[in-house]
Amino acid sequence: MSGLDDYKSTQKPAWCPGCGNFPILKTIKEALVELDIAPHQVLIVSGIGQASKLPHYMKCNTFNGLHGRTLPVATGARLANHEMLVIAVTGDGDCYGEGGNHLIHAIRRNINVKLFVHNNQIYGLTKGQASPTSMEGMVTKVQTFGVLSEQLNPLALAIALDCSFVARGFAGDTEYLKELMKAAIQHKGFSLLDILQPCVTFNKLNTFDWYRQRVYRIEPEYNPEDRIEAFKRSLEWEDRIPTGIVYKNNRPILEEKIPAIKDTPLVKQGFDFRTVKDLINKL
Amino acid sequence: MSGLDDYKSTQKPAWCPGCGNFPILKTIKEALVELDIAPHQVLIVSGIGQASKLPHYMKCNTFNGLHGRTLPVATGARLANHEMLVIAVTGDGDCYGEGGNHLIHAIRRNINVKLFVHNNQIYGLTKGQASPTSMEGMVTKVQTFGVLSEQLNPLALAIALDCSFVARGFAGDTEYLKELMKAAIQHKGFSLLDILQPCVTFNKLNTFDWYRQRVYRIEPEYNPEDRIEAFKRSLEWEDRIPTGIVYKNNRPILEEKIPAIKDTPLVKQGFDFRTVKDLINKL
Amino acid sequence: MDYSIKIGGEAGQGLQTIGDVLAQVFSKAGYHVFSHQDYESRIRGGHNFYQIRVADSPVMSSRERIDVIVALDHASIKLHKNELTKQGILIYDSETLKENIDDPAFLDIPFKRLAIEEGGNPITANTVATGAVIGMLNMDLSILNDLIKETFKKKGDAVVEGNIKAAKAGYEYSKNKCLKCSFSLEQSSKKPKILINGIEAIVLGALASGCKFYSAYPMTPSTGIMNSLASKAEEFGIVVEQAEDEIAAINMALGASFSGVRAMTGTSGGGFALMVEGLSLAGMTETPIVIAEGQRPGPATGLPTRTEQGDLLFVIHTAHGEFPRVVFAPGTPQQALYLTNKAFDLAEKYQIPALIVFDQYLADSQWTFENFNSDKLVYKDYRLRGKNFKALKEYKRHAFTPTGVTPLAVPGDSEHVVVTDSDEHDEEGHIIEDAPRRIKMTDKRLFKKLQNLKKEISQPTLYGSNKPEIILTGWGSTYGVIKETVDELNRQGKNASMLHFSEIYPFPESGNYLQLLNNAGMTVCIENNATRQLAKLMRAETGFKFKQRINRFDGRPFTVDYILRGLNVRS
Amino acid sequence: MDYSIKIGGEAGQGLQTIGDVLAQVFSKAGYHVFSHQDYESRIRGGHNFYQIRVADSPVMSSRERIDVIVALDHASIKLHKNELTKQGILIYDSETLKENIDDPAFLDIPFKRLAIEEGGNPITANTVATGAVIGMLNMDLSILNDLIKETFKKKGDAVVEGNIKAAKAGYEYSKNKCLKCSFSLEQSSKKPKILINGIEAIVLGALASGCKFYSAYPMTPSTGIMNSLASKAEEFGIVVEQAEDEIAAINMALGASFSGVRAMTGTSGGGFALMVEGLSLAGMTETPIVIAEGQRPGPATGLPTRTEQGDLLFVIHTAHGEFPRVVFAPGTPQQALYLTNKAFDLAEKYQIPALIVFDQYLADSQWTFENFNSDKLVYKDYRLRGKNFKALKEYKRHAFTPTGVTPLAVPGDSEHVVVTDSDEHDEEGHIIEDAPRRIKMTDKRLFKKLQNLKKEISQPTLYGSNKPEIILTGWGSTYGVIKETVDELNRQGKNASMLHFSEIYPFPESGNYLQLLNNAGMTVCIENNATRQLAKLMRAETGFKFKQRINRFDGRPFTVDYILRGLNVRS
């Protein structure tokens, strides 16, 4: 049994006091503990941004890579060792901006990676430019006339791509967030968990309060396997923002379809230098 | 009045005999002539691939750029001169593979660019690897166990992103294709026209016949402004493949929202060196 | 008179505002100012500082000894108190820090209490501190008051009034209490100076060159260019587009340039890495583009908010295939202005990519100048437009010409079409496969252009003696610190000069500078990197090998003292 | 005995099959073979050719004069007939080409008619042609028949039978009709040779090094690596993943490598441009990776199916920040095998990126070898795994060590976590901002490793005299053609040697080779590029400046004749 203490980090978070990343960090640790996963059994791959600093503030295998490239690293890591739980932690800029192409194709592959996007609807680390999820009209130093592009809807996008698991959480509702994290981890298939995460410093529009006034938990009767209903639900935003599992399906995962790793993870397979040498000698 | 002759190229197509690109080429010229657009009034931006060779085989302003980077070039070109009709011509690999991220964000911007994707469900120029739209199970030299990723559905993706105009054409139904091209060009907003284009050399699965047995023209009663219905329709594939305008809306275009170019295209605006010099002298 | 002031504190405490205001007050008072900043990659907390040097003769680097420290947090006291000069004073607010330090060099000023009592709002504490520094320096408050009025005008009279009162409170407190304060910056009668940092200078250069399109993705230390251009977009008729990634950024700029406007992008090393393919595209399609590359300590994400000169060989050699490019590395904001202008000019004249390489140190450092000479700026529209284009009987985008340069037509302006291609192409711009035309195109695109381009490149700057015994060589942002080191050496009776490269590629033709180097007894290459990149380039281009080298690669800029230590010379 | 055979035709006409089969027949018969290909970037049409040299002593380049031309289209006749040697014969099918040429050097063979009549299917026309060439050379048909059986086994007996008959028909036709044919390749009794091209050799090298993961995006001339590895994926337990783009390709490979398996990616210049940021990531995180970079004529898309050595300085200098890398440029398939193996070894031993730079010419060219010595291959698993990892009391991914190399642990194999970061980090792998640790990390990652890494690099190959008067220098794929030129020069009584660089970065320490160059009267640097990249690198690294240079940049490979012309020596 691993406990919360096992997940203690040696590092002090460099986040702003009150940042929505703190409750997410706390919740992820709790979820892992409750699922009885030890730190060395999980690999967190992250990119660059405030969200992506997360693995440093807990204890786990960590590949903190480049801005936008979280999913390819996670994909490679998981293909090489599919006994490892691989979680990709990124920001909205990282995942939906710089890394948008990888998101599309990770979903298509249905690699069994868990993607947690800290969606603060802003570029935090670079001091407040619009992100793909920023709302139209929001004024920033770069978007001096307000954001002109339509706000990206990650849930609708994922459903259109038939993503295996699509959910939304809120950093201000950690109890539910924990359930969603656990569900995402336990689901077999690529799982997107978009987490509404207030940035108290740069996003003065989408604050804790703003979200609190709008988010609701999806009703238990809801059937997340109905793609059309899921698509409809994913379009809600203005006044009511659904949180919960919006869509899921049971597509087979990539790891199981590749003959070379069907039986044993790649990293556990030996290499017989002798055979290859013989083969070469006999050419 | 421009005629078909004006669009004659000095180049001989390097496509395989019978390739689905030929009817598309012919149709695009006809559409432009019927809309009375002269060659110098249109800029075709393309990427790299068989489809992307198209502008060489007609007469028009041409920027034949990099693989996957068609839309950013088209976006920049159009922002600099929005009196020019800008058409982006690409392949499925180019646009949905290498260039996937640009597609997402071009749609969000709603830049008034026309995107024609020659979707042959294969990488033609590089000799037959799977593309994002290749069907699951198709065996190639690289996909030796068959394609393992889910086939990308460009229409569903575009609708999820609230793309301003979403249509599908078929290289084997040029009459209808011409109508769709004209509609795309005349629509005000980013227009995605996905064109089913048989690759007679490498795609032995999705042949002219295969498509002919499945495609149908969307019925006239259909309301393309209903996003949910559009999403449903976009999911049809196996037995019946809809062609026609699947979705459209009237989002304002980017060009009109940028104060600096509201009145005059950027390229038509002069630069007053004197004023800036004065300003600097007075610093 | 030459004082150094350091403001230290956590990110988010507002030390940058204090620094900015002080630097402005000094420059408006006609003093020479140099400032630099040191900050972490975080938004709140940690430890940052802002250092200002103010003097009555030109200054262009920071010193290691400080006269006035404004400590907003404990770390500033711990980390910097030993940097104080003999007459140095550290000011802090014991009530806020909840710590009272008994040190004759320390002056406890109740920033926050005065802010509440006088400014009417704890938020004015930094204004109290700013006023206190002005008081310590024996300046008068008028300039600060003017600045306050200007800055807070939009926030209403009450805010202006509160800040003016807060400033006064700090000012009087330090005037009365700082018995040890021996500084004096009496009101100089000199004309106010221009205070400008590297970013502002690059932006000014872009504006002065008729830049109409800027697409970029945020990345320190280049983000300031986008912010600044965005703030001026409406006034100057510029389209500023935040791209989805750096690949899009450069390709958009190329699209805009192809359409007929001057276009630019900016990024840092990691983002530039993503632009490499686009750079090659610019080379092949002969599309002009200006790229500002802000180096930062790498590899990868490295130390994102710090400084390094680690990308020189990268920017010169990167991209597949062979094509000409221009690389400038300005050493001062003034050079940044003129070289950005020259970059735009050469990019369009030769239809090539032109790069401006800078770093966080140059980006954030403020310098003062008397004025800028706008006659040194050039603007020539090399494009084939409107009736000139219409008048042509025929047009081929890549026609062979004696200079290799083919007039760059604006698509749509005439009935001729403009065709270009990333594949090897014929004169019209259509794909080819044959060898003879490939050779002719390479000759046009590469050799012919390069021949003239080389002549555009100025020789490196020589500062100091014409027959130096010691030559300190550098490139880019180290200009100021090397120059001051040379002054110091010469003050000590040595015969030293600076050789500074800012127009760095094509490498300046071997001229006088090579002879000087060969004749000098001591030749030192000074670089803010680990692998001695200029020294390598110099050897590749001229065969010359430096005898000594001083390299710094800890993410911090050089100081005169650091270089002197490297030379084993006491400071 | 030394014959050259050229098969010319349109893309899609099957000339590659004819060429492949002939090369195999010759090598199986024990002859020495060299072949190269020339093709356009299209799938059907245009003009391509395949050229084979077959001899009784080793051959490693193509000649410009041809003995047998198989012309499948008109262009082949027009473009190549003048290349015929005095005794040369061109064969063609006048019925198919609808053209009858009256030339004593031409032999009209009704490929198609014989295919229908004898092979039972017009599709066997190429087999007729193949048989005809075998007949002209006076070989017997047995090897070809065996090959046909092997190739068509899966298609059933009828197909095998048809092709055997077709081959026989062509064979007999030429035997009977080619009165002028004076060639003779009597069955040699020699042992069959290994016929292998550059791509196959790289793949073999990867397999022999325990490569377990390959992610890439298709791009000529590297696609063959992915195809070949994919075909062997199941047998050798390899995961081959086609990435959505090159950025994903390199990042996936890094993820796999981090997880504990040997990983590789491959691409061409334009795709590599997109990998530059990932390269820097490998450098910072000290993650081993092997990258095969297939150069092609640039800039940008350039001439996508042709050959060039234009990326040397690019691959050596690209990426932001400073970190060690290894760059190999094999000159032969044999070197490609061993150097790919060495790349995997060094990448893992030093935890750095290792690059194999090749080009279309090496990729497609087939060479023959007697055998490969597998004892020259190395395999050592440097990873910290299983119980060795478990046994540690503590683990820090980036701990400081005397060599700079920290054991690379497999995550999950013990309770210790493995942490790495693209930011500058501490020994554990966590983000840092301070100067002292930054300096120590640079020292570890860069200087310490580089010191030992340099010792791993072999000296360039010297071929020929130890005191040469003439030195022809090259790198990468020009090995064979330069070597043969040296032989020719020496045959003509000159004193020439070849100096060939294949382990090119870190540049081999100045040793004997520099002295040889300094002593030689004529030093020629031969490169398949325009800007003399090796010459520049040589000067930067050693100060040596070549006296002469021969450069070719039309997308075509060198021939001995071409170099001799460049040297002003008659061939």
Ligand SMILES: Cc1ncc(C[n+]2csc(CCOP(=O)(O)OP(=O)(O)O)c2C)c(N)n1
């Ligand atoms: C290639 C590249 N481009 C740009 C950056 C600069 N950068 C760092 S974080 C970031 C955006 C952060 O936004 P997001 O991903 O939403 O994360 P947040 O800080 O909001 O959590 C950017 C643009 C970078 N590190 N690398």
Ligand SMILES: Cc1ncc(C[n+]2csc(CCOP(=O)(O)OP(=O)(O)O)c2C)c(N)n1
């Ligand atoms: C950066 C880069 N990667 C890879 C390539 C090689 N390449 C050229 S075309 C192509 C794919 C073509 O497929 P698609 O876009 O579907 O076009 P098609 O040929 O099928 O029309 C690829 C991978 C390239 N030119 N540039």
Ligand code: SF4
């Ligand atoms: S800037 Fe925003 S996202 Fe970043 S740490 Fe501060 S509050 Fe959190």
Ligand code: SF4
């Ligand atoms: S390969 Fe396919 S797509 Fe390309 S030209 Fe031939 S048929 Fe058309």
Ligand SMILES: [Mg+2]
């Ligand atoms: Mg964010």
Ligand SMILES: [Mg+2]
């Ligand atoms: Mg395609």
